[in-house]
Amino acid sequence: MPPDHPHRLAGADADADALHALTRRGFLKVGIGFSAALACTALVPSLAGCSPADPAPQAGMKWLRPEDVAMFRALLPAIVTELAEAPPPRRASLEQDALRNIDTTCAAMGAGAQAEVRKLFGLLASMPLRWALTGIRHDWSAATPAQVQAFLARWRASRVATLNAGALVLVKLTSVGYYVLPAAWAGSGYPGPNAAVYQALHA
Structure with missing residues:
Protein backbone atom coordinates (compact mmCIF):
# COMPACT_ATOMS: atom_id res chain seq x y z
CA MET A 1 0.00 0.00 0.00
CA PRO A 2 2.20 2.84 -1.20
CA PRO A 3 1.63 6.24 0.43
CA ASP A 4 1.06 9.41 -1.52
CA HIS A 5 4.37 10.02 -3.31
CA PRO A 6 6.16 13.34 -2.67
CA HIS A 7 6.47 13.98 -6.41
CA ARG A 8 2.81 14.95 -6.29
CA LEU A 9 3.81 17.99 -4.28
CA ALA A 10 5.07 20.92 -6.30
CA GLY A 11 7.71 22.14 -3.84
CA ALA A 12 8.39 23.21 -0.30
CA ASP A 13 5.41 25.56 -0.17
CA ALA A 14 3.15 22.86 -1.61
CA ASP A 15 4.44 20.45 1.04
CA ALA A 16 3.55 22.92 3.78
CA ASP A 17 0.15 23.59 2.20
CA ALA A 18 -0.58 19.87 2.07
CA LEU A 19 0.41 19.47 5.71
CA HIS A 20 -1.82 22.31 6.87
CA ALA A 21 -4.67 21.38 4.54
CA LEU A 22 -5.52 18.66 7.04
CA THR A 23 -6.64 21.42 9.39
CA ARG A 24 -9.17 22.65 6.81
CA ARG A 25 -10.68 19.45 5.48
CA GLY A 26 -13.62 17.79 7.14
CA PHE A 27 -12.94 14.37 5.64
CA LEU A 28 -12.95 12.54 8.97
CA LYS A 29 -16.42 11.77 10.26
CA VAL A 30 -15.99 9.24 13.02
CA GLY A 31 -19.74 8.65 13.34
CA ILE A 32 -22.05 7.41 16.03
CA GLY A 33 -20.75 3.83 15.99
CA PHE A 34 -17.16 4.79 16.84
CA SER A 35 -18.33 7.40 19.34
CA ALA A 36 -20.49 4.82 21.11
CA ALA A 37 -17.63 2.31 21.20
CA LEU A 38 -15.31 4.89 22.70
CA ALA A 39 -17.95 5.88 25.27
CA CYS A 40 -18.25 2.24 26.35
CA THR A 41 -14.53 2.03 27.09
CA ALA A 42 -14.84 5.15 29.23
CA LEU A 43 -17.50 3.45 31.40
CA VAL A 44 -15.00 1.04 32.96
CA PRO A 45 -13.10 3.55 35.12
CA SER A 46 -16.36 5.36 35.90
CA LEU A 47 -17.98 2.16 37.23
CA ALA A 48 -14.88 1.58 39.32
CA GLY A 49 -15.43 4.94 40.97
CA CYS A 50 -12.71 6.92 39.24
CA SER A 51 -12.75 9.25 36.28
CA PRO A 52 -9.23 9.96 35.06
CA ALA A 53 -8.47 13.43 33.78
CA ASP A 54 -7.61 14.03 30.16
CA PRO A 55 -4.05 12.74 29.66
CA ALA A 56 -1.40 15.39 29.13
CA PRO A 57 0.48 15.62 25.84
CA GLN A 58 3.75 13.77 25.44
CA ALA A 59 6.71 15.74 26.78
CA GLY A 60 7.90 18.09 24.08
CA MET A 61 4.62 17.86 22.17
CA LYS A 62 1.70 20.29 21.99
CA TRP A 63 -1.17 17.88 21.33
CA LEU A 64 -0.10 14.28 20.77
CA ARG A 65 -0.38 12.06 23.82
CA PRO A 66 2.12 9.29 24.64
CA GLU A 67 -0.17 6.64 23.13
CA ASP A 68 -0.53 8.74 19.95
CA VAL A 69 3.25 9.02 19.64
CA ALA A 70 3.58 5.24 20.06
CA MET A 71 1.00 4.74 17.30
CA PHE A 72 2.77 7.06 14.87
CA ARG A 73 6.11 5.43 15.63
CA ALA A 74 4.52 2.22 14.36
CA LEU A 75 2.85 3.94 11.39
CA LEU A 76 5.94 5.78 10.12
CA PRO A 77 8.09 2.80 9.01
CA ALA A 78 4.99 1.04 7.64
CA ILE A 79 3.95 3.98 5.46
CA VAL A 80 7.38 5.46 4.68
CA THR A 81 9.27 2.35 3.59
CA GLU A 82 12.56 4.21 3.07
CA LEU A 83 12.47 5.19 6.75
CA ALA A 84 12.29 1.55 7.76
CA GLU A 85 15.49 0.92 5.79
CA LEU A 99 6.43 13.36 14.84
CA ARG A 100 6.87 17.06 15.58
CA ASN A 101 5.30 17.93 12.22
CA ILE A 102 2.35 15.64 12.91
CA ASP A 103 1.96 17.16 16.37
CA THR A 104 2.07 20.71 14.95
CA THR A 105 -0.60 19.84 12.39
CA CYS A 106 -2.94 18.32 14.98
CA ALA A 107 -2.39 21.25 17.36
CA ALA A 108 -3.30 23.70 14.57
CA MET A 109 -6.60 22.00 13.73
CA GLY A 110 -9.88 23.58 14.70
CA ALA A 111 -11.66 22.29 17.78
CA GLY A 112 -14.14 20.26 15.72
CA ALA A 113 -11.47 18.51 13.69
CA GLN A 114 -9.42 17.86 16.82
CA ALA A 115 -12.44 16.25 18.49
CA GLU A 116 -12.97 13.89 15.55
CA VAL A 117 -9.28 12.98 15.29
CA ARG A 118 -9.17 12.44 19.05
CA LYS A 119 -11.99 9.89 18.73
CA LEU A 120 -10.02 7.96 16.13
CA PHE A 121 -6.81 8.09 18.16
CA GLY A 122 -8.72 7.11 21.30
CA LEU A 123 -10.12 4.02 19.63
CA LEU A 124 -6.71 2.95 18.41
CA ALA A 125 -5.23 3.52 21.89
CA SER A 126 -7.70 1.05 23.45
CA MET A 127 -6.26 -2.45 23.24
CA PRO A 128 -9.63 -4.31 22.94
CA LEU A 129 -10.91 -1.92 20.27
CA ARG A 130 -7.57 -1.82 18.46
CA TRP A 131 -7.58 -5.62 18.34
CA ALA A 132 -11.16 -5.70 17.04
CA LEU A 133 -10.66 -2.96 14.45
CA THR A 134 -7.09 -3.59 13.28
CA GLY A 135 -6.16 -7.11 14.35
CA ILE A 136 -3.21 -5.71 16.34
CA ARG A 137 -3.58 -7.16 19.81
CA HIS A 138 -0.32 -5.97 21.36
CA ASP A 139 1.06 -2.53 22.15
CA TRP A 140 1.93 -0.38 19.16
CA SER A 141 5.61 -0.79 20.03
CA ALA A 142 5.31 -4.50 19.22
CA ALA A 143 3.48 -4.02 15.91
CA THR A 144 5.46 -4.85 12.77
CA PRO A 145 5.31 -2.74 9.58
CA ALA A 146 3.61 -5.68 7.86
CA GLN A 147 0.85 -5.77 10.48
CA VAL A 148 0.30 -2.02 10.21
CA GLN A 149 0.25 -2.13 6.41
CA ALA A 150 -2.27 -4.98 6.51
CA PHE A 151 -4.70 -3.12 8.75
CA LEU A 152 -4.43 0.09 6.71
CA ALA A 153 -5.06 -1.88 3.51
CA ARG A 154 -8.16 -3.45 5.07
CA LEU A 170 -3.53 8.24 9.34
CA VAL A 171 -1.72 7.89 6.01
CA LYS A 172 -1.91 11.61 5.18
CA LEU A 173 -0.73 12.77 8.59
CA THR A 174 2.12 10.28 8.58
CA SER A 175 3.35 10.58 4.99
CA VAL A 176 3.08 14.35 4.69
CA GLY A 177 4.57 14.82 8.16
CA TYR A 178 7.61 12.94 6.89
CA TYR A 179 7.92 14.15 3.30
CA VAL A 180 7.69 17.81 4.27
CA LEU A 181 11.11 17.39 5.91
CA PRO A 182 13.96 18.75 3.75
CA ALA A 183 16.11 15.87 5.01
CA ALA A 184 13.68 13.41 3.40
CA TRP A 185 13.72 14.97 -0.07
CA ALA A 186 16.92 13.33 -1.36
CA GLY A 187 15.78 9.85 -0.41
CA SER A 188 12.46 10.34 -2.20
CA GLY A 189 14.06 11.67 -5.39
CA TYR A 190 12.74 15.22 -4.90
CA PRO A 191 15.56 17.73 -5.56
CA GLY A 192 13.99 20.46 -3.42
CA PRO A 193 12.72 23.88 -4.46
CA ASN A 194 14.70 26.12 -6.76
CA ALA A 195 17.16 27.81 -4.39
CA ALA A 196 16.92 31.29 -5.95
CA VAL A 197 13.13 31.27 -6.09
CA TYR A 198 12.83 29.86 -2.57
CA GLN A 199 15.20 32.52 -1.19
CA ALA A 200 13.31 35.31 -2.98
CA LEU A 201 9.95 34.10 -1.65
CA HIS A 202 11.22 33.78 1.92
CA ALA A 203 13.51 36.79 2.13
Missing part, protein backbone atom coordinates in the same frame (compact mmCIF):
# COMPACT_ATOMS: atom_id res chain seq x y z
CA ALA A 86 17.44 3.93 7.16
CA PRO A 87 20.35 3.44 9.59
CA PRO A 88 19.13 3.63 13.21
CA PRO A 89 20.57 7.08 14.09
CA ARG A 90 19.20 8.70 10.91
CA ARG A 91 15.88 6.91 11.31
CA ALA A 92 15.51 8.12 14.89
CA SER A 93 16.23 11.72 13.89
CA LEU A 94 13.84 11.71 10.91
CA GLU A 95 11.17 9.96 12.94
CA GLN A 96 11.34 12.54 15.72
CA ASP A 97 11.15 15.44 13.25
CA ALA A 98 8.17 13.83 11.50
CA TRP A 155 -9.47 -0.07 6.17
CA ARG A 156 -8.89 1.48 2.75
CA ALA A 157 -10.64 -1.44 1.04
CA SER A 158 -13.51 -1.53 3.56
CA ARG A 159 -17.09 -0.77 2.57
CA VAL A 160 -17.37 1.22 5.80
CA ALA A 161 -16.79 4.88 4.94
CA THR A 162 -15.59 5.66 8.46
CA LEU A 163 -12.75 3.15 8.16
CA ASN A 164 -11.80 4.57 4.74
CA ALA A 165 -11.67 8.07 6.24
CA GLY A 166 -9.68 6.87 9.25
CA ALA A 167 -7.07 5.22 7.02
CA LEU A 168 -6.82 8.37 4.90
CA VAL A 169 -6.21 10.54 7.96
Whole structure:
Protein backbone atom coordinates (compact mmCIF):
# COMPACT_ATOMS: atom_id res chain seq x y z
CA MET A 1 0.00 0.00 0.00
CA PRO A 2 2.20 2.84 -1.20
CA PRO A 3 1.63 6.24 0.43
CA ASP A 4 1.06 9.41 -1.52
CA HIS A 5 4.37 10.02 -3.31
CA PRO A 6 6.16 13.34 -2.67
CA HIS A 7 6.47 13.98 -6.41
CA ARG A 8 2.81 14.95 -6.29
CA LEU A 9 3.81 17.99 -4.28
CA ALA A 10 5.07 20.92 -6.30
CA GLY A 11 7.71 22.14 -3.84
CA ALA A 12 8.39 23.21 -0.30
CA ASP A 13 5.41 25.56 -0.17
CA ALA A 14 3.15 22.86 -1.61
CA ASP A 15 4.44 20.45 1.04
CA ALA A 16 3.55 22.92 3.78
CA ASP A 17 0.15 23.59 2.20
CA ALA A 18 -0.58 19.87 2.07
CA LEU A 19 0.41 19.47 5.71
CA HIS A 20 -1.82 22.31 6.87
CA ALA A 21 -4.67 21.38 4.54
CA LEU A 22 -5.52 18.66 7.04
CA THR A 23 -6.64 21.42 9.39
CA ARG A 24 -9.17 22.65 6.81
CA ARG A 25 -10.68 19.45 5.48
CA GLY A 26 -13.62 17.79 7.14
CA PHE A 27 -12.94 14.37 5.64
CA LEU A 28 -12.95 12.54 8.97
CA LYS A 29 -16.42 11.77 10.26
CA VAL A 30 -15.99 9.24 13.02
CA GLY A 31 -19.74 8.65 13.34
CA ILE A 32 -22.05 7.41 16.03
CA GLY A 33 -20.75 3.83 15.99
CA PHE A 34 -17.16 4.79 16.84
CA SER A 35 -18.33 7.40 19.34
CA ALA A 36 -20.49 4.82 21.11
CA ALA A 37 -17.63 2.31 21.20
CA LEU A 38 -15.31 4.89 22.70
CA ALA A 39 -17.95 5.88 25.27
CA CYS A 40 -18.25 2.24 26.35
CA THR A 41 -14.53 2.03 27.09
CA ALA A 42 -14.84 5.15 29.23
CA LEU A 43 -17.50 3.45 31.40
CA VAL A 44 -15.00 1.04 32.96
CA PRO A 45 -13.10 3.55 35.12
CA SER A 46 -16.36 5.36 35.90
CA LEU A 47 -17.98 2.16 37.23
CA ALA A 48 -14.88 1.58 39.32
CA GLY A 49 -15.43 4.94 40.97
CA CYS A 50 -12.71 6.92 39.24
CA SER A 51 -12.75 9.25 36.28
CA PRO A 52 -9.23 9.96 35.06
CA ALA A 53 -8.47 13.43 33.78
CA ASP A 54 -7.61 14.03 30.16
CA PRO A 55 -4.05 12.74 29.66
CA ALA A 56 -1.40 15.39 29.13
CA PRO A 57 0.48 15.62 25.84
CA GLN A 58 3.75 13.77 25.44
CA ALA A 59 6.71 15.74 26.78
CA GLY A 60 7.90 18.09 24.08
CA MET A 61 4.62 17.86 22.17
CA LYS A 62 1.70 20.29 21.99
CA TRP A 63 -1.17 17.88 21.33
CA LEU A 64 -0.10 14.28 20.77
CA ARG A 65 -0.38 12.06 23.82
CA PRO A 66 2.12 9.29 24.64
CA GLU A 67 -0.17 6.64 23.13
CA ASP A 68 -0.53 8.74 19.95
CA VAL A 69 3.25 9.02 19.64
CA ALA A 70 3.58 5.24 20.06
CA MET A 71 1.00 4.74 17.30
CA PHE A 72 2.77 7.06 14.87
CA ARG A 73 6.11 5.43 15.63
CA ALA A 74 4.52 2.22 14.36
CA LEU A 75 2.85 3.94 11.39
CA LEU A 76 5.94 5.78 10.12
CA PRO A 77 8.09 2.80 9.01
CA ALA A 78 4.99 1.04 7.64
CA ILE A 79 3.95 3.98 5.46
CA VAL A 80 7.38 5.46 4.68
CA THR A 81 9.27 2.35 3.59
CA GLU A 82 12.56 4.21 3.07
CA LEU A 83 12.47 5.19 6.75
CA ALA A 84 12.29 1.55 7.76
CA GLU A 85 15.49 0.92 5.79
CA ALA A 86 17.44 3.93 7.16
CA PRO A 87 20.35 3.44 9.59
CA PRO A 88 19.13 3.63 13.21
CA PRO A 89 20.57 7.08 14.09
CA ARG A 90 19.20 8.70 10.91
CA ARG A 91 15.88 6.91 11.31
CA ALA A 92 15.51 8.12 14.89
CA SER A 93 16.23 11.72 13.89
CA LEU A 94 13.84 11.71 10.91
CA GLU A 95 11.17 9.96 12.94
CA GLN A 96 11.34 12.54 15.72
CA ASP A 97 11.15 15.44 13.25
CA ALA A 98 8.17 13.83 11.50
CA LEU A 99 6.43 13.36 14.84
CA ARG A 100 6.87 17.06 15.58
CA ASN A 101 5.30 17.93 12.22
CA ILE A 102 2.35 15.64 12.91
CA ASP A 103 1.96 17.16 16.37
CA THR A 104 2.07 20.71 14.95
CA THR A 105 -0.60 19.84 12.39
CA CYS A 106 -2.94 18.32 14.98
CA ALA A 107 -2.39 21.25 17.36
CA ALA A 108 -3.30 23.70 14.57
CA MET A 109 -6.60 22.00 13.73
CA GLY A 110 -9.88 23.58 14.70
CA ALA A 111 -11.66 22.29 17.78
CA GLY A 112 -14.14 20.26 15.72
CA ALA A 113 -11.47 18.51 13.69
CA GLN A 114 -9.42 17.86 16.82
CA ALA A 115 -12.44 16.25 18.49
CA GLU A 116 -12.97 13.89 15.55
CA VAL A 117 -9.28 12.98 15.29
CA ARG A 118 -9.17 12.44 19.05
CA LYS A 119 -11.99 9.89 18.73
CA LEU A 120 -10.02 7.96 16.13
CA PHE A 121 -6.81 8.09 18.16
CA GLY A 122 -8.72 7.11 21.30
CA LEU A 123 -10.12 4.02 19.63
CA LEU A 124 -6.71 2.95 18.41
CA ALA A 125 -5.23 3.52 21.89
CA SER A 126 -7.70 1.05 23.45
CA MET A 127 -6.26 -2.45 23.24
CA PRO A 128 -9.63 -4.31 22.94
CA LEU A 129 -10.91 -1.92 20.27
CA ARG A 130 -7.57 -1.82 18.46
CA TRP A 131 -7.58 -5.62 18.34
CA ALA A 132 -11.16 -5.70 17.04
CA LEU A 133 -10.66 -2.96 14.45
CA THR A 134 -7.09 -3.59 13.28
CA GLY A 135 -6.16 -7.11 14.35
CA ILE A 136 -3.21 -5.71 16.34
CA ARG A 137 -3.58 -7.16 19.81
CA HIS A 138 -0.32 -5.97 21.36
CA ASP A 139 1.06 -2.53 22.15
CA TRP A 140 1.93 -0.38 19.16
CA SER A 141 5.61 -0.79 20.03
CA ALA A 142 5.31 -4.50 19.22
CA ALA A 143 3.48 -4.02 15.91
CA THR A 144 5.46 -4.85 12.77
CA PRO A 145 5.31 -2.74 9.58
CA ALA A 146 3.61 -5.68 7.86
CA GLN A 147 0.85 -5.77 10.48
CA VAL A 148 0.30 -2.02 10.21
CA GLN A 149 0.25 -2.13 6.41
CA ALA A 150 -2.27 -4.98 6.51
CA PHE A 151 -4.70 -3.12 8.75
CA LEU A 152 -4.43 0.09 6.71
CA ALA A 153 -5.06 -1.88 3.51
CA ARG A 154 -8.16 -3.45 5.07
CA TRP A 155 -9.47 -0.07 6.17
CA ARG A 156 -8.89 1.48 2.75
CA ALA A 157 -10.64 -1.44 1.04
CA SER A 158 -13.51 -1.53 3.56
CA ARG A 159 -17.09 -0.77 2.57
CA VAL A 160 -17.37 1.22 5.80
CA ALA A 161 -16.79 4.88 4.94
CA THR A 162 -15.59 5.66 8.46
CA LEU A 163 -12.75 3.15 8.16
CA ASN A 164 -11.80 4.57 4.74
CA ALA A 165 -11.67 8.07 6.24
CA GLY A 166 -9.68 6.87 9.25
CA ALA A 167 -7.07 5.22 7.02
CA LEU A 168 -6.82 8.37 4.90
CA VAL A 169 -6.21 10.54 7.96
CA LEU A 170 -3.53 8.24 9.34
CA VAL A 171 -1.72 7.89 6.01
CA LYS A 172 -1.91 11.61 5.18
CA LEU A 173 -0.73 12.77 8.59
CA THR A 174 2.12 10.28 8.58
CA SER A 175 3.35 10.58 4.99
CA VAL A 176 3.08 14.35 4.69
CA GLY A 177 4.57 14.82 8.16
CA TYR A 178 7.61 12.94 6.89
CA TYR A 179 7.92 14.15 3.30
CA VAL A 180 7.69 17.81 4.27
CA LEU A 181 11.11 17.39 5.91
CA PRO A 182 13.96 18.75 3.75
CA ALA A 183 16.11 15.87 5.01
CA ALA A 184 13.68 13.41 3.40
CA TRP A 185 13.72 14.97 -0.07
CA ALA A 186 16.92 13.33 -1.36
CA GLY A 187 15.78 9.85 -0.41
CA SER A 188 12.46 10.34 -2.20
CA GLY A 189 14.06 11.67 -5.39
CA TYR A 190 12.74 15.22 -4.90
CA PRO A 191 15.56 17.73 -5.56
CA GLY A 192 13.99 20.46 -3.42
CA PRO A 193 12.72 23.88 -4.46
CA ASN A 194 14.70 26.12 -6.76
CA ALA A 195 17.16 27.81 -4.39
CA ALA A 196 16.92 31.29 -5.95
CA VAL A 197 13.13 31.27 -6.09
CA TYR A 198 12.83 29.86 -2.57
CA GLN A 199 15.20 32.52 -1.19
CA ALA A 200 13.31 35.31 -2.98
CA LEU A 201 9.95 34.10 -1.65
CA HIS A 202 11.22 33.78 1.92
CA ALA A 203 13.51 36.79 2.13
